[in-house]
Each structure stands twice: as structure tokens, then as C-alpha cells.
Amino acid sequence: MTTELEKYHGNLQYAVDIVMCIDATGSMNPVLDIVKNSSLQFHQRLGEVMARKSKEISQLRLKVIAFRDFGDDPSDAIEQTDFLRLPQQVGEFEKFVRGLRATGGGDIPESGLEALALAINAPWETGLDRRRHVIVMFTDAPAHPLGTVGASAQTYPRDIPRSMDDLFEQWGYARSQTAVMEQSAKRLVLFAPEEEPWKEAIGEEWDLTLHFPSRAGEGLEEFEMDEIIETIANSL
């Protein structure tokens, strides 16, 4: 009977790419500590939560984009990794995350939209079945409008949209012809304050978005890693 049933057992595994956009300005020390302390277990814990939901992961790749403020110091406003395959490249992932320092940023807003634009344009997996392309934004601050603060700096990303409308076009919508993100695969999870652009312009206007409101300026201290992983798993 088992052999007969196995004939019906299709591919139940998900190929999961996650880009974590992490606000690395001074107030974000607590969430950086959570990510640092959990990086080694991230793959295992996400796998466990997925298993409870009867879902398996065929491939997990993680990319981190740490951002601060192009208006404060363009030289360290963006730090990022390539997509790293877990668990195989967990050492590189951990080394990068442990090297991050929550510092600088000056006054709010920060350069979160530039990080989001880089995430949208990341080299997502295109070949495997049941793909999930998840962007997770951790920030406790509103964001500068795209293409304004620090846009003339040499380190400012060259190939990202210069307006929210253009960024929305890249995120895409039903039957969109200009989307960069794959409609079936994309998800956006925001751990961000109820301020713009996160609350209305993105959280409600962009499809396939979940928003966990945080208290502005308090570094996401209310979130535990279990809650973050549970949220990511639910978004899949």
C-alpha cells in the first residue's frame, strides 16, 4: 500500500529565499542582538515551524541588507551579503551579522526604502517549484523618500527606482507587466512603526504584505525571535 500511495505524493517542498532588511542605526541594537544570537539556529527553527504546518523546505537562501541613513553617513548607509545558502553557508551569514554594529543614523527618517528597493531587485531563485520570495523589513523609523536624501552620494545605489510609484511598479500587482517580483512567490513582512511609508503606502497598498506595528524609536524590543519566525512561516 505504501508504494501505491507514494505514486500520489507530489512535491510538497518550498524553495524559500529571504532578504532581511535590517535597520542598523543606534536604536536597533536589541533586534540586531536577536538576529545575531539566533543566526545559527535560524534554519533549524524555521524548518521546525514549517514542519508544524506540514511544510518542508527544499532550499533556503538568506540575504541580509543592513541600512542606516544616506543623509547621515553615505559611506556605511548600506552593507549587504549575497544570497547565502543555509545551512551550508551559515558561517558566512553569522560572520556578517556578528560584524554589524547598531550605530549612527542621526535623526529619523532612515534609508529603509533604498534597502527595500535593493531587496526587490535581488537575484531571486527562478528554477525550483513552490518558490517563496520573502522580504522582511526590521525598522523602528520612517523612511526618506526614494531618490532624495543622499541620492548624489557615490555609494547611493544606481539602479533602483527614484520614486514610490516606480518602486510599486517593481513590486507589482495583479497582471502587472512591469513587476520585478514574481506574483506567486513574493511576500513582504514589515516589523515597522505605524508611520509612512510603512503603514498605508506599503502595508495597505502593496499586495501580499503583513505589517507588525512597532513603537517608533524603541528598536522592536517587543518582538521575540519565535514570533518573527512564526510570522515568516505564516507568510509562506
Next chain:
Amino acid sequence: MIIPPKPTRVPDHSAPPPPDHLTWSAVHGRLQSLAVWTERRPGHGEDAEPLAAYHRPTENGLLAVFDGSGGSGAAPAWNAPDGATHTGAWVGARIARLAAECWFQGVVAAKEPDTIERLTYCLRALLAAAPTSARSKVTGSMRRLLPTTMAAVRYRTGDEGVRWQAVWAGDSRSYALLPGSGLHALTRDDAHEDDTLELLRQDPPMTNVICADRPFELSVHEGEFREPCVLLAATDGFFGYVHTPAQFECVLLDTLTRSESVGDWADRLRRAIQPVTADDASLSLVALGFADFAQLRAAFAGRHDSVVGGEYLDVPSAADGPDAVRRWQDRTWQSYRHGYERFMPGVRE
């Protein structure tokens, strides 16, 4: 009078914990009905118990299934008296089931309007009145309050055959299973993808679900069969975890051929699907116009031999690699697709 399906097999649990499956069956003249319900985590499944109702005086029936949407409705929504906390998806599926049953009873017993607008009204009214004792702080476009799918088939038997009307929201589906031509989809998923094989491969998000806090639409498709037929509604736990759409028909026909009664068919369906699905699974089915179970089984013998004995179960081995599986899926889907989509509603603009 409504005939609730009669339980034929309940797991032997002398006390809680709750069962992880239930099956029901009923026979009335030339009507044979069954329902199957399974849960991955007993007590926490997000499929409501399937609905199978029939009103003898007017010869009207309703099949329906409901799959609470776990991703968008993961937030806790209700603390039960026994202390258990249930998600919005769990609550939404059960409220939608109640609304559909109330609508059907109103139509057949109280001559209330036989319209989708009336069903939509019932759904909205009961969802609006639902308990939401546990509120979530999550917002965003993906979040829904009490979200659930529904796939329902309303049918009426008469001298000239069976009139059917499929009503749905989300990615649960209704089908017809015909002796000569096999399984035909009567619904089209609310998703951006229209190709049924691609839906299996990518498991895309739904674009429309029943919920308490946002607009939703019920789609309708109707038709008539003049020959004996089988109608069914199922959640994606039944059809969403196989290699190719044809394999769901293989499951239906393989279990039918091995069964001795409609209750036995229900149990074999449950035993076939529970080990392979990765989700809660529910199915409600009615066979119409067959004199008895033996005639029902015999009517599908030829179709069984051609489908189950065909290439749909010759899945390439893992050693052949994923590309070989994809090529086999593409090839077998192309040979199966035309019949499968014969009664399917058209692609939306």
C-alpha cells in the same frame, strides 16, 4: 426535511483528544452521498466539517467544503470555553459552513431567495456577528479577518437529469465525475495563475477569499447533466499534493473500484489521502442516478482501467531528476487537460 449524513466510521477514541478524521455516508433511493474530513493536527485543523445536505420534497441538494486560510488568518480569534484558542481561519471556515447551511435551509424550507446575493448576505451577516474575543495587532494587505475558502455545488434532480450550480471563493474546488469522460473541474481557482498544473507546482496566493473585513466575491457556474453523474467538492488537501491533476481522479477511481459500499468508499478515500497530503483535507460527494453502489462502481470500471492503468501513475523516479518529473508532468497534463477543463468556467479578464 434535511438529511444529515449518517456517521459510518468514527475513530475509537474513548475520550479526548479529538479524532484526526471522520467519514460519513448516506443512501436515499438513487442518491448516494459521502463526506470525508481529516486534520493534520487534531483539534487545530482549518477545514470545517464538509456539508452534504439533501431536501427530499424538492429534490434539492448541497455539497460544500470550507478551508480556513491559515496564512492570512493565523491570528487568534476565539478562546473556546475549554480553553483552546482558535485562529481566525478556524472560526471563519465554520461560520461560512453555518451560513451556507442556513442559506440552503432557507431556500428549500422557507422559500427564501435562491440567489447568490442571498448566500453572500448570509455569509456577511454571520461573519459580522462572529466572536472575535482575541484581537491581533497584525495589519497589512495580506491579513484577513476570519478568512476561508468555499466550494459548493447546489444540485436538483429531476426527470430530465441533474441541474447543478457551482459556487466558490478561493482555491477549494468542485468537480463532476462522469462515467464516460472522468473528472471535470466545475470551478476556477481565485488566483493569478490559470493553469492547473502550474497551480500545483507553485501553490500561489489566493486573490479572493470569504472574510469578515474586506469585500469578497462568490463566483457561479452552472450546467446540466442528463446522465447519471457524481458531483463533489474538495479542499486543496485532497487535490493539491499530487504530482499532476490526473492523479486526483486516479485516487477517486482507485478507491471506488476497491470499495463495497459508499461508506467503504469514504473510508478508503480517507486512508488514501491522509498519508500523502500535507494539509487538512475535506471532501463532500454525491452520486446521482445510479441504482445502487454496484452499478455506480461498474459504471466507472472502463474509465478506471484507462486512467489508473494509463501513464498518470508512472512517475519518474527520483534518480531521473526533477527535469524528468517536469517533462512527465507536462506531457501527461497535455493529454489530460482538454477533458479536465471541458466544463470549467472561462478565464477571467
